[in-house]
């Protein structure tokens with residue numbers, strides 16, 4: 128540190144007083160007692176770091192947006208957060224969040240999320256996606272190049288978020304396949320974090336098409352975040368059949384595989400699907416999975432998932448589907464009407480036992496699958512997943528311990544992406560040199576408040592959230608008008 132200070136003072140001598148002040152802020156300064164002064168300190172919290180296993184009372188010093196010190200003795204800061212009685216954890220990394228607008232980021236910050244990633248659906252235009260959020264985001268953001276939006280673009284599908292026409296229901300021509308592959312490769316070249324796929328929504332995509340996309344992901348070392356082709360209970364369209372397809376594609380091409388929301392894919396057979404991912408990994412495949420802590424899924428009613436036969440495939444009927452604009456449960460009549468209109472539904476289809484098994488499993492990451500705020504009765508998962516795991520499943524149900532839960536929402540998602548995007552080596556950790564993305568919460572009080580009836584409620588018990596060293600939640604309240612979020616992106620190669 129000392130030579131930095133000397134360099135700072137030389138600049139002071141040669142420059143204006145104004146510049147001297149700027150240097151003091153970015154490179155630190157010396158307090159009257161000779162100790163270093165940090166931009167911000169987090170004092171006396173229970174620091175929990177899943178990578179090192181540290182679980183002890185510590186003081187953290189932050190400088191220039193990074194963790195600069197972790198100490199058992201007191202640190203001097205220009206600002207200080209009193210974290211006595213609170214847990215100080217790495218900020219949560221959400222691998223799967225479709226809600227990527229400013230209002231979504233406010234809910235996510237209140238739920239402890241510091242990095243919000245749209246890796247399942249993704250985008251067809253990586254540059255534009257990042258440009259829209261640069262300098263305007265409360266929390267960090269990132270995206271995959273998505274097979275779904277690319278297929279919709281190439282096949283001129285009229286769907287808004289998911290395909291409703293040719294991209295869902297027609298095989299691509301050789302010329303279209305070439306365009307699809309070109310766009311996916313272009314997105315990877317522009318620093319997409321991963322490749323997104325939702326084969327269930329592009330049901331007419333052939334196995335050849337899928338394997339080719341896995342091949343492109345492998346070429347760029349990108350994980351494929353895939354919603355399986357099948358999520359049903361009846362042969363030959365079970366979740367198990369769906370997972371066999373992608374494990375084979377990953378094994379044959381070398382692409383890392385990440386199966387999204389395993390509970391809504393496996394339903395009552397979720398333990399079998401988790402075992403498939405584990406077995407693949409134990410035999411050398413880079414395969415991982417994730418879940419959200421709810422017994423309902425959510426998607427678009429106009430999508431291919433509700434093509435004829437959906438009741439038998441999914442083991443549900445009209446009354447299990449909730450229309451998010453009004454909260455009403457569907458009938459045969461309203462199903463037809465709203466399917467023509469198009470819009471988001473909540474689907475009550477996942478057994479609690481499956482949810483609990485996945486949430487408690489130390490190998491299954493936590494990811495919200497949060498949805499855009501498209502109706503008054505949307506799914507609560509995008510607003511409350513992380514506090515629900517920590518409050519309901521850790522504290523109330525004792526389904527898993529706190530450190531294991533934190534690992535599933537910090538270190539593991541960072542590790543999933545860090546080979547492709549090395550910036551993730553400095554996320555998901557409380558370590559000197561890591562990004563100061565930090566979530567400070569009361570383990571006795573943290574709880575989800577968003578419900579199916581009242582989904583737009585902030586979680587409680589998350590007291591402070593820092594994004595790149597900037598406080599975005601302070602004393603449990605959002606800080607307005609600041610945009611410290613940065614692009615989480617892989618290196619741009621072309």
Ligand SMILES: [Zn+2]
Nearest residue numbers: 247354387388
């Ligand atoms: Zn999905």
